[in-house]
Each structure stands twice: as structure tokens, then as C-alpha cells.
Amino acid sequence: MKRLLLLFSCLTTIGTQAAQPPMRLWFDKPATYFEESLPIGNGRLGALVYSDPAHDIVQLNDITLWTGQPIDRQEDAGASRWISSIRKALFYEDYRLADSLQLHVQGHNSCYYQPLGTLRIVPTVTNEWQPTGYRRELSLDSALARTYYKIGDVSYCREYLASAPDSLIAIRLTASKPKQLNLELKLNSILPHKTKATRGQLTMTGHADGDEQSTIHFCTIVRVDHKDGQVVSADSTLRLQDVSVATVYIVNATSFNGFDRHPVREGKPYIELAANRAWHTQNVTYEQVRARHIADYRQFFTRTSLSLSAMPSHCDGLPTDSLVKAYNTGHTEADRYLETLYFQYGRYLLIGSSRTPAVPANLQGLWNPHQWAPWRGNYTININLEENYWPAFNCNLAEMAMPLDGFVKALAENGRYTAENYYGIHRGWQAGHNSDIWAMANPVGEKNEKPEWANWPMGGAWLVESLWEKYLFTQDIDYLRTVAYPLMKGAADFCLDWLVENPNNPQELITAPSTSPENEYVTDKGYHGMTCYGGTADLAIVRELFTNTIAAHHILEQHSTSKKTSTGLVDDCLPLQIALNRLHPYTIGSEGDLNEWYHDWRDYDPHHRHQSHLIGLFPGHHLSLLYDAASPHPLLAACAKTLEQKGDKTTGWSTGWRINLWARLHNAEQAFHIYQKLLTYVSPDQYRGPDRRRPGGGTYPNLMDAHPPFQIDGNFGGTAGVCEMLLQSRVGDDGTAVVELLPALPSQWADGEVKGLCARGGYEVDMQWQNGRLKEATVKAKRNSSVRLLYDGTEKILKLKAGRPTTYKPASSL
Secondary structure (H helix, E strand, O other), X not given: OHHHHHHHHHOOEOOOOOOOOOOEEEEOOOOOOHHHOEEEEOOOEEEEEOOOOOOEEEEEEEOOOEOOOOOOOOOOOOOOHHHHHHHHHHHOOOHHHHHHHHHHHOOOOXXXXXXXXXXXXXXXXXXXXXXXXXXXXXXOXXXXXXXXXXXXXXXXXXXXXXXXXXXXXXXEEEEOOOOOEEEEEEEEOOOOEEEEEEOOEEEEEEEOOOOOOOOOEEEEEEEEEEEOOEEEEEOOEEEEEEEOEEEEEEEEEEOOOOOOOOOOOOOOOHHHHHHHHHHHHHHOOHHHHHHHHHHHHHHHHOOOEEEEOOOEOOOOOOOHHHHHHOOOOOOHHHHHHHHHHHHHHHHHHHHHHOOEOOEOOEOOEOOOOOOOOHHHHOEEOOOHHHHHOHHHHHOOOHHHHHHHHHHHHHHHHHHHHHXXXXXXXXXXXXXXXXXXXXXXXXOOOOOOOOHHHHOOOEHHHHHOHHHXXXXXXXXXXXXXXXXXXXXXXXXXXHHHHHOEEEOOEEEEEEOOOEOOOOOOEEOOOOOEEOOEOOOHHHHHHHHHHXXXXXXXXXXXXXXXXXXXXXHOOOOOOHHHHHHHHHEXXXXXXXXXXXXXXXXXXXXXXXXXXXXXXXXXXOOOOOOHHHOOOOOOOHXXXXXXXXXXXXXXXXXXXXXXXXXXXXXXXXXXXXXXXXHHHHOOXXXXXXXXXXXXXXXXXXXXXXXXXXOOOEOOHHHHHHHHHHHHHHEEEEEOOOOOEEEEEOOOOOHHHOOEEEEEEEEOOOEEEEEEEXXXXXXXXXXXXXXXXXXXXXXXXXXEEEEEOEOOOEEEOOHHHO
């Protein structure tokens, strides 16, 4: 309490136009748990830093280290014969039989994302070992982690970074007096491995779990540069003796060579690659590595800043874990700082975990200490992978979505085979509930798991929305033509052939079989089941996909001198338009909620974490387009009722999703309330062991999302939610962008400033507001264009020149 009083009595506050204060996590004790450690990453190689002076642990990850090998594209060929039997059971309303038959249309489960190894830094001189003045921190402004402490009259500092330009991790060890560094470096792994120390470096080779001849191999090299003293090699240890300054370089390479190449027979020369990266460290100084790293990182991170009312001008008053514990207990300044810090932390994590071609951020992002990660650390495509990339575009980090392009291409290649093998469809492609580095696209479950999650062919159809979003934000017509549209069209072709006539109304089209991701129903006859027909979530995804694909087709037509060369066929989208018009419509239930099932059945769990039938509201647009403050639409009222029924106690990633959903409904206070729920403190030791329960999600001491356990998607959903509260955008039928300013601004953020948010149509927006009212907005366009600005029920059309900022001030601020 004294610390709190000191913080709030000494801090000065910033005005609306003040700069964002330093973004920094810091702690006054070492990490004990993974959820207290500090993550660093260069998009491929990452580390979790524990910073204990007596035994420092640096857990290492390489985002390309997975079990397994390329898929068998003929797996379960002929399984599609069961689809007709499932449909027959459904149309006879025999849902029990349909559930059981679904097991025949399941394939293998995904492979595991695995940890690389652990570097341990252990002092060899421990006489009178009583560190004082301890502090560890992570600067989001520079992507540097540091540890400070004193022993006697000697001050020590350790600085950690993960450099993308130099493809390495570096640790700088210094002391205030010469020859004070006496340490041992030990490198090991929980995977099969061998480590040896030779000529001042450690070399560890090994492979992911599984047959040595059939899984990914790795080579990790740790090399030390030092001043004074010596580095002695012994067995699998490096010993630093009487060293004044040391730089520890960590490099790694794996044999992963693409989703369709065997990691041993066709793998990359990982030992040679690692050796080359280690050799590179002999030709650079730490200062050069550090400068390149900071410049590279800041070119992305500094694009967007946020300053909120009553926010402190510095952040050193309270450790981050205490900041989270004290959140929403009446300390306004600290609350605003934490809300901003969490927003920027999501951007930091995305930069750190998503820069490897065709290997996106997974459920763990990049950071996984577990041999057998929760949910395999895979790519879960029924919400989680999509949520990872929600903040990429509006938070001005479009480059971080690059890995999705190659990954979706790989999914499409494999998905053409699974579409035929499991569903009997010979056009287009599909993907299931989850995937892995091998781009598996089959339905999972191994013929013995619940259809509610295992039997779901809509993953590809949902995932390609991220590609369409990339075009909308960047306006890169070549990207739309060569990458996004072909993949969208392939997913749409599959869906077009997957749709069947509604037996209750042949004029309508539905999906059958259908599931609503991971949710379960109770029929009017009391059957508790999972498989149905005409599920709302399926049809919402199809609506969004068909609408976007048709729009993409028209854009390409307009940019082509020859209609046939732009998209292949003049009438590419005509069948999609016809099918779109025939889709079974949304229905509203007896309680005023949006029906999740074809019939007005109740959910087995009314508070279920998934709300997939609201995809058209967010991240989709076809429901949010209905918003009209003057005339509320019944479907939006039904969406709100659904969210009210589900309540506000749910998992971390679901909490992140609900922030965005409430923001799309322009309910500022509820969106903010759910954001507060996301920032609820969760102790890292509270839900461990076999008896752990999974209550509502929240935030761990290191600000990582608590599902629980950790999943990174909640972090990204929270960051995206802040953007949705401040700025929303869409592109109208006439091609004109519509940008809505402060659509869901909570009263707690009465004064503030944001810079560098992005809007669909190719715009960058800065805003200042005071007393809950917009003061001014500055808009910069990628191309000459007109944009419709909406604010507080008024509309203003701005005509913009490419690259030239234009300022808008509402009449109320003049």
C-alpha cells in the first residue's frame, strides 16, 4: 500500500497531446514460473528469460521445430462415402446416429510444436551471495530485456535481445568492476540431443520427438565473446573465469525445409546453417548487433502510439505483477497505463513471433516451454489462428501477416486432397479444425473424438478472410490478384459444392453435416448432441466468404483491360451470387437471441466460450454493416442478447473476441468492461496439476494471456479490441472507404490521443479527443481517393492526395 501511495502522490499526468510514456514491464524478483518470465523473439528464434542471478534460465524456441513429417495425401481416401449416410440420418432427424457416423470422417491429429532447449547461466563464485537492488525489465520500446543486481559493491547487468537482422539471440554480461564474471554456461534440451563443448562454444544437436529418421532435426550453437579472463571448455559446459565483459551468442537452425519436404531426406543442411550463423558472430560487435536490432524493431513498433487520460508520465512506480493485481481497484493512473501497456504488448508479441515465411504464430505464439504443449501448440483454425492476426492490419503491422500467405497456400495444396478424400468434392480446397507446420487439412479426431470440434470443414473458408483483410488495408492489387483471390476462390468453390438444398425448403441452401465449433445442443426432444444441419456459424462463414470473393472479383475486373485475364472467367462469381441469395437466413430465437442452430434449440452450456454464429458481426462485416444508431436492427439486437446470455466469465481468447463484438455493437461501456475482465490477475501457480480447473480467463504476471493455461490469442484479441473501440472501417459497395472515429469510446478514456491506426481502404489515422469528444483527426491515404468519415452521427467526405495528411475537425470542436 505504501508503494501505491508513493506512486500516485509522485506521478505527474499527461495531457491529451502528450507522448506515450515508456512501455516497460518490470519486476523486483526473478521469475519462478513460465508465466512470470519475459519473452523475446525475432520471429523465428525466441527465448523466455527468468533472470535469477543464482541460476538464470533462458528457455529457447525455434518456431520451425515440430514433430512429424509431411502428410500422406491419400489418407482416408474414400471416407467421403459416409457423408451421404450422415445426411440421411440428419434429414430423418436421427442426430444420435449422425453423431456416431461422423467418427468415420475423422483423420489424424496434428503434430506437436516443441521447445528447443535451455541455456543456464550459473555463477561459480557464490561466497557471500546476497544480491541486492534486484530488478528485471522488458522494454517494449526497444525489445530489450535487462536484469540488474548488486553483490557487495559490484553492480551487474545482463541484457538480452533477439535480433531478426542477425538471426540470433545475444546476452550481454557486464559488471561495474573488472574480472567479476565467473560463470558456467550449460545447454541442454528435454528432446533427444547431444551437447559438446569445444573451442569456446557449445554445440547441441538433436531432433524433435519421434523416429530420428522421420522428424525435424536441429543444431544450436552457443558462442562467447569476452574481455579479459578466459573461457574454458569442459564436456558440455563453458566456464567463464575472471571475465570483465562477455557476450553470449545463440544461433540455431532446423532441417525443416517446407511443408511438403521430408525433414531428413530432403531437409535443410541445418548443421552447416547453424555453423554459418555462429561464424557470423565472429565478424560483428555486440554494439552493431544491438543497433541493427533496435532499428529493425522500431521501424514497426513506433508506427502506433496510444496515450490515455490520467496516465503516468513514467512507469517505474509499481512492478508489473503488482500493477495487474491492483488493477480496477481505484488507482486510475495505473489502470490507464496498464491498459495501454497491454495494448502495446500485443503488438510487441506479434512482431516477435510472426516473421517466418509460411510459419505463422501458433497457439503459443513462439514461446513454449512444454515438451507436449497444451493443445499441441498447433494452429487451431476455428478461431485461434484467425485471432492471432486481428491486430496485424489496424495496428499498422501488416508485414507480420506475411507468414499466413505461405501457410494458407500450403493448406490449399493439401486441402484439395482432403476435400476429395473426406467430402467427395473435386473443386477447391478446405481445411479442418486445426493444423500444424505440415499444413494438414484433414478433419481430426482419429475416429474416436467428439464431432463438435473434430468434424468441421470450414477452416479454410474462415482463414482466407485474413487475406482479404490484408488487401483491404494495403490496397495491394497485385497481392489480391496473385495470392488472395485464387485462395479465396478455391475455398469458395469447395463451399459452393458442399452446400445442399434444405429438405425443409428446397429453395434454400444449407450445410450438412454441420457443427458449431466445440458447442453442443439439446433438441426439443431432449437429445444432447453435436451434429446438425444448417448451423448458423457455417452459413455465416459462407456468407462472408462469398461476399468477399465476389467483391474481390469485381475489383480485379475493374483493374484489368481484359476481363478474361484478370480472374480467368467472366462469370466467376455468378454461381456464388446465386448461392448467396439462396442461403438459409438468420433466425431469432424465442428468447430474442440469435439462433446458433437451424432449430431454436437451447445450448447445452449457455455460457459456452465459442460464439461462432456471431462471425458476421466480428471479425466479419455482413452483420455489423446493419448498424444504425437511429434504427436498431433486430439481428444486432439478437447478437447483443446472445452476448448477454453468455455472460462475461470465459476463457482468455474468448474474452478478447467479446471485446471486439461489443465494440462492433457500439456498446463502449460493455466493451471496456470485458477488456477489464481480460486484465484480471491470474496467479501462475493457481491452476497447476491434474486437478486444475479452468475458470474465466485473465492475465498472468508477465501479461501473457491466461486461457488458462497460456494461449497467445487472447493477447492479440485484446489489442485488436482496443483498436475496434477507437476506430472501425469498411469499404462500401461503391468502393469508397467508410471510417468511423471513436465508435465505442469508454468514459474511462475521456481524454487521449492515438497515432498510426490503419483503416480499410488504405488509410492511416491519428486522433485526439478530450472530455469524450473528438478534437481532431488526421487522415493519410496510400492513393488519391475519397473517404467517408463518420463521427457522432455526422458524415464528412474528405478528398485525399496520396501521402498527404488531411485534418478533420468536427463542428463541436471548433
